[in-house]
Amino acid sequence: MPDFEKTKRTTLKRLHDRGRFDRETVYAILDEALICHVGIVVDGAPVVIPTAFWRDADTLYLHGSSASRLIRALEAGAEACVTVSLLDGLVMARSAFHHSFNYRSVVIFGRTEAVEDAAEKRRALRLFMERLAPGRWEELRPATDQEIKGTGVVRLGLAEASAKIRTGPPIDDEEDYEDPVWAGVVPVSLACGAAQPDPRLTPGITEPANIPGPGPFKAGA
């Protein structure tokens, strides 16, 4: 797969070694994350909203109520910036200055586009469910036309996309390594816990295998 093309705004001005433009890296970050932060410009000012997302090849999907201000702006073809971040660790260095976080992030710039066709909307929404719990779409009653109509789905092409990554131990000034202070990394991760059945669950229904289990979230696992 070819790399994403670098543009002025996806090229890092500093810390060039943290930049990544290969699709494997960008895809892996997007597929591990559960939420993104979408930025749009409203009346000249920035607005950043957290929301769910999913990916199909080089297309990112977002959805929400057709009545939501964000979804309406995105359906109208807003210029957007979608950012996805995974925090991996607290980097405790030997000087305050070299403290850092380990992380993996993706930034995507582009104009969103409404998914208008009801069948394509259904297909996209089903992909989202597959990501969360493979096979669950078929276990549920079919989505009604009214529900599909009430759900706004937008796509954003992965064209102007890039990743930024920091990993590893602190990088201290050479003369600080002998300081009598502890240094290292505190790993941080997002994990699922044991599922909590709905208090109104019909007695006798047990948790199926496709519900994400305790541990790191694995899309479609």
Added chain:
Amino acid sequence: MPDFEKTKRTTLKRLHDRGRFDRETVYAILDEALICHVGIVVDGAPVVIPTAFWRDADTLYLHGSSASRLIRALEAGAEACVTVSLLDGLVMARSAFHHSFNYRSVVIFGRTEAVEDAAEKRRALRLFMERLAPGRWEELRPATDQEIKGTGVVRLGLAEASAKIRTGPPIDDEEDYEDPVWAGVVPVSLACGAAQPDPRLTPGITEPANIPGPGPFKAGA
């Protein structure tokens, strides 16, 4: 403490019951989170960047290299939107339509301002270290004037701020509750793991008690 004043853009147009304007709720979300997503407008287009932040009363602080494009824009007094999100659960409902996420988020609008005074910068940076590892600032060699100069620190007043929260089990259509499908919540949380000592750690230095331990991150704990 008085609530934050509602403004046009912090008032929810839908799902009003998810909105919160009390300081206790906003503070608690900000103090639990480790990163925020900062939105600014560059050449008319939105840019969203993940970064660390910390809070002191009604002031939010951000920092970064004085050479970073984001920090330069924020120091110049950019109109910003800072969003903080905590994902709490995957809500598996009896219809695709009612699937949701449990989350707590805060959105802050305002103009950032450079912290110019070196002593105030030091004080702010020390507060950030206190949040991560109380007492560590004193254990490290003092930050040099050059390091303070090379670090851009900006403040954003908590004035136009609000929180949005979803908790609890799925809310299904009444007629779906008898469907023979599992429903419930998969809890999700960010947690620290066991600290990994720097491979170059001087032998004999043990991990001090102020390094965050395994489990949920507790600021300044």
